[in-house]
Amino acid sequence: MAKEALKPQAIAGDFSKIVDKEAMRPSNDAIKWSGKVPHVLTVAGSDSGAGAGIQADIKASGALGVYCSSVITAVTAQNTVGVQGIHPVPEEFVAEQLKSVLSDMQVDVVKTGMLPSTGVIKVLCHKLKQFPIRALVVDPVLVATSGDVLSGPSTLDAFREELFPMADIVTPNVREASVLLGGFDIKTITDMCSAAKSLYSLGPRNVLVKGGDLPESSDAVDIFFDGEHCHELRGVRVRTHNTHGTGCTLASCIAAELAKGSPMLGAIQAAKCFVEEALEQSKDLAIGNGPQGPFDHFFKLRNHYARPCGTRFKPRDLFLYAVTDSGMNKKWGRSISDAVKAAIEGGATIIQLREKNIETKVFVEAAEASLEICRSYGVPLLINDRVDVALACETDGVHVGQSDMPVRTVRQLLGPNKIIGVSCKTPEQAHQAWLDGANYIGCGGVFPTNTKKNNPTIGLDGLKNIFQSSLLPGVAIGGIGVENAHMIVEMGLPNLKGVAVVSALFDRLDISSETRRLLGVLETTRIPEEKRLEASE
Ligand SMILES: Nc1ncnc2c1ncn2[C@@H]1O[C@H](COP(=O)(O)OP(=O)(O)O)[C@@H](O)[C@H]1O
Numbered sequence: 001m002a003k004e005a006l007k008p009q010a011i012a013g014d015f016s017k018i019v020d021k022e023a024m025r026p027s028n029d030a031i032k033w034s035g036k037v038p039h040v041l042t043v044a045g046s047d048s049g050a051g052a053g054i055q056a057d058i059k060a061s062g063a064l065g066v067y068c069s070s071v072i073t074a075v076t077a078q079n080t081v082g083v084q085g086i087h088p089v090p091e092e093f094v095a096e097q098l099k100s101v102l103s104d105m106q107v108d109v110v111k112t113g114m115l116p117s118t119g120v121i122k123v124l125c126h127k128l129k130q131f132p133i134r135a136l137v138v139d140p141v142l143v144a145t146s147g148d149v150l151s152g153p154s155t156l157d158a159f160r161e162e163l164f165p166m167a168d169i170v171t172p173n174v175r176e177a178s179v180l181l182g183g184f185d186i187k188t189i190t191d192m193c194s195a196a197k198s199l200y201s202l203g204p205r206n207v208l209v210k211g212g213d214l215p216e217s218s219d220a221v222d223i224f225f226d227g228e229h230c231h232e233l234r235g236v237r238v239r240t241h242n243t244h245g246t247g248c249t250l251a252s253c254i255a256a257e258l259a260k261g262s263p264m265l266g267a268i269q270a271a272k273c274f275v276e277e278a279l280e281q282s283k284d285l286a287i288g289n290g291p292q293g294p295f296d297h298f299f300k301l302r303n304h305y306a307r308p309c310g311t312r313f314k315p316r317d318l319f320l321y322a323v324t325d326s327g328m329n330k331k332w333g334r335s336i337s338d339a340v341k342a343a344i345e346g347g348a349t350i351i352q353l354r355e356k357n358i359e360t361k362v363f364v365e366a367a368e369a370s371l372e373i374c375r376s377y378g379v380p381l382l383i384n385d386r387v388d389v390a391l392a393c394e395t396d397g398v399h400v401g402q403s404d405m406p407v408r409t410v411r412q413l414l415g416p417n418k419i420i421g422v423s424c425k426t427p428e429q430a431h432q433a434w435l436d437g438a439n440y441i442g443c444g445g446v447f448p449t450n451t452k453k454n455n456p457t458i459g460l461d462g463l464k465n466i467f468q469s470s471l472l473p474g475v476a477i478g479g480i481g482v483e484n485a486h487m488i489v490e491m492g493l494p495n496l497k498g499v500a501v502v503s504a505l506f507d508r509l510d511i512s513s514e515t516r517r518l519l520g521v522l523e524t525t526r527i528p529e530e531k532r533l534e535a536s537e
Pocket residue numbers: 145172173174210211212213220221222235236237238239240243245246247248250272275276279
């Protein structure tokens with residue numbers, strides 16, 4: 001199996017090297033299928049619930065523009081609750097399916113999933129010697145995420161002694177790595193690196209130990225070992241129960257990217273980015289009644305908000321928008337990052353550091369400390385006005401006013417993956433923000449406020465005037481608190497996605513409880529029926 005072509009580009013620097021996955025997103029260029037098409041063959045089980053197994057592999061490959069054929073090794077009766085039954089396909093028929101595909105089609109990469117018996121593993125190894133391919137991705141599916149056994153302990157030797165030495169990469173999760181290493185205890189990222197190195201000694205060219213189920217890990221961290229360096233691939237842990245099929249999907253995305261010619265590390269980064277985006281986009285999916293639902297592999301077809309990986313923005317992030325104020329922090333004797341943490345713990349969905357009188361060094365330190373907190377909760381962090389601080393700290397974006405740096409310039413500096421918000425008082429300013437490439441608008445002040453002196457208020461009518469024509473989602477800001485936030489919600493304006501607040505949170509003794517109170521108002525206020533009808537016209 002000619003593997004040199006896929007030799008990973010080892011990156012200097014050892015364990016603590018966190019590789020920037022943004023550099024390698026799945027190519028979004030439209031792949032026109034003509035002539036030789038990148039081709040993955042999945043050799044795996046069928047999941048009747050279609051969240052994992054060959055169904056996940058075929059969907060993932062298709063989403064990445066790669067053709068995917070399939071050899072079924074077992075048929076499982078499975079849903080979001082678990083696996084109710086397994087019917088292995090006789091190994092001679094697995095051999096027949098392999099011969100049908102490999103003898104007729106130019107398969108670039110084979111990806112394996114559920115291999116229920118030693119016999120099937122032996123048949124597969126034999127066929128791969130008979131029909132050489134460019135790369136082999138082995139996802140050693142032993143136990144489904146639901147906990148059901150998919151490949152018994154009798155297959156461990158065949159995985160370790162026959163299949164692993166042929167693999168370009170093996171992708172065990174923490175549990176599978178532990179079992180394959182005879183019960184090696186994996187509790188930390190350092191343990192994951194040790195496990196990856198031990199698995200590497202079994203013969204695969206590369207090892208990826210997946211950390212989706214690593215206990216107490218605030219991020220989703222995987223460890224990639226290429227024989228020289230341990231690379232830490234860190235992604236945001238998406239708070240969702242729709243994780244059925246994450247492992248299958250990651251492995252089939254790696255196979256698809258390899259089939260398109262990516263180097264190994266680039267393929268892994270692109271695959272991880274795809275899974276993270278799919279999970280993020282599928283948080284509200286409700287398929288099945290069990291504890292672990294599937295996610296949407298075709299989110300890019302449905303998602304008209306272009307959210308390249310690395311942009312943690314969705315309009316619903318604007319729901320409860322906390323804007324810090326250094327004067328208030330000084331008054332209450334708290335640091336900016338403490339205020340940020342308290343607001344997020346109370347339910348804030350996005351944070352903006354608005355620090356008008358602060359030394360740049362202090363601002364950068366506060367932004368870095370706040371970003372660490374925001375990342376751990378998966379909450380976007382924006383910087384008010386100071387594009388230099390946003391760039392220096394790699395925050396999720398900026399919010400600029402009409403007299404700050406022009407939005408087009410900000411977009412050129414920050415690139416497509418960052419969030420840009422713009423303060424607007426008129427429909428014309430909102431339209432210009434859309435033309436200039438902003439992601440959202442902040443409109444106000446709605447009610448009189450002491451936070452922003454001599455700032456003419458626009459009132460509810462001004463707010464309505466803007467959002468009735470705005471092409472961008474946005475928030476209302478200015479004098480908003482628990483006593484009047486319901487009035488904003490009751491307007492029922494489709495693009496008005498939330499409220500931005502300052503003193504209602506930060507000029508209070510207990511930020512978290514004030515935030516929770518405001519969240520309660522926003523969540524319980526109902527849009528009057530007539531407004532709902534008006535909005536739907
Ligand atoms: N909640 C999550 N948020 C973001 N990434 C996740 C999440 N759960 C799993 N992943 C990622 O999905 C991929 C599959 O990991 P994992 O779920 O551990 O595999 P398996 O499904 O085989 O148990 C890994 O890249 C992991 O980091």
